[in-house]
Amino acid sequence: MRRILRIAGLVLLGLLVISTFVFLWQKSRPKVVTYKIESATKGNIEKRTVATGKVEPRNEILIKPQMSGIISEVYKEAGDKVLAGDIIAKIQVVPDMVNLSSAESRVQRAQLAADQSRSNYERDRKLFENQVISKEEFEKVELQYKNDQEELRAANDNLSLVRTGITQSSAKTSNTLVRSTVSGTILDVPVKVGNSVIQSNNFNDGTTVASVANLSDMLFVGKIDETEVGKLSVEMPMEITIGAIQDRKIPATLEYVSPKGVEESGAILFEMKAALKLPEDVFIRAGYSANADIILDQRTDVLTIPESSVEFSGDSVFVYLVRNEKPQEFDRHPVKIGLSDGINIEVTEGLNENDKIRGTEIIEEKKK
Helix, strand or coil: HEEEEEEHHHHHHHHHHHHHHHHHHHHHCCCEEEEEECCCCCEEEEEEEEEEEEEEEEEEECCCCCCCCEEECCCCCCCCECCCCEEEEEECCCCCCCHHHHHHHHHHHHHHHHHHHHHHHHHHHHHHCCCCCHHHHHHHHHHHHHHHHHHHHHHHHHHHHHHHHHCHCCCCCCCCCEECCCCCEEEECCCCCCCCCCCCCCCCCCCCCCEHHHHHHHEEEEEEHHHHHHCCCCCCCCEEEEEEEEEEEEEEEEEEEEEEEECCCCCEEEEEEEECCCCCCCCCCCCCEEEEEEEEEEEEEEEEEEEHCCEEEECCCEEEEEEEECEEEEEEEEEEEEEECEEEEEEEEEEECCCCCEEEEEEEEECC
């Protein structure tokens, strides 16, 4: 029994030694490094960056009332198209009791004066017809009568204005009618019937009844990092990708870059605005999220190679020209480079078209 156990132990020990030897032998096997062969070709290089933002109307106009009161009617809703002068809502005036009392008192005084002047006018008219008084005296009484009638009309108009905000002479153009000041599309109507509104004046901004904008004149408004803002310039072309319209790229032109940056999440960002060139078959809603693909620089029909095949050493740049393909042999060769897009890079000196160079390496085990 002991002999069997001893033999089994020796066998296990032998297997362990053999497996260790095989493992060490495999680790020590020589490996050969081969490389892809790349060719210098003519092509285009574009350096791009992406700015995130959203699409907004160039001008969003807030429509505010010219008098305070309560919304009695709303004639438009978000999405409706309006022309300048179209009525959006109607306001019911809530009269101030002090002003109302003063207006009523004015009407009463004007009525008394008008009644008295009418009586004087009728009496003096008969006297003038009978040639008892002169024409000059009659004309004075007639003038007073007309003035008192006009004052009565003005007093009644003032009372109507205080009570309802409308007079007979201004019913069609009353300040109780809130009108659009521009043509466009209504983006929002934040008020409802029954809401109180305050007129816009020097002391407050007033209540917004509606916001109107021209949706055919849209801007991309986004932010770009400080490391790239110096490469932007007005009139620079770009392409806008809108989140809700993934299959379309809309051309745009850069119009504005902010001279002042704002810190956000530890980075300094600068606001930028670009005018969209909207196709007729595309409808853009205000507030869509979007990305701007900006062409910072570009080269056309230049010599290019993969950037991964370039070796940087201090201020010098090298590639490895193919001397022999089988077996692979290379010569280190200096070149001068230009614009890079992160994948390919422009070669300005040192290579000719179709020159073969060493690319990325492929590691293979040497076959025996």
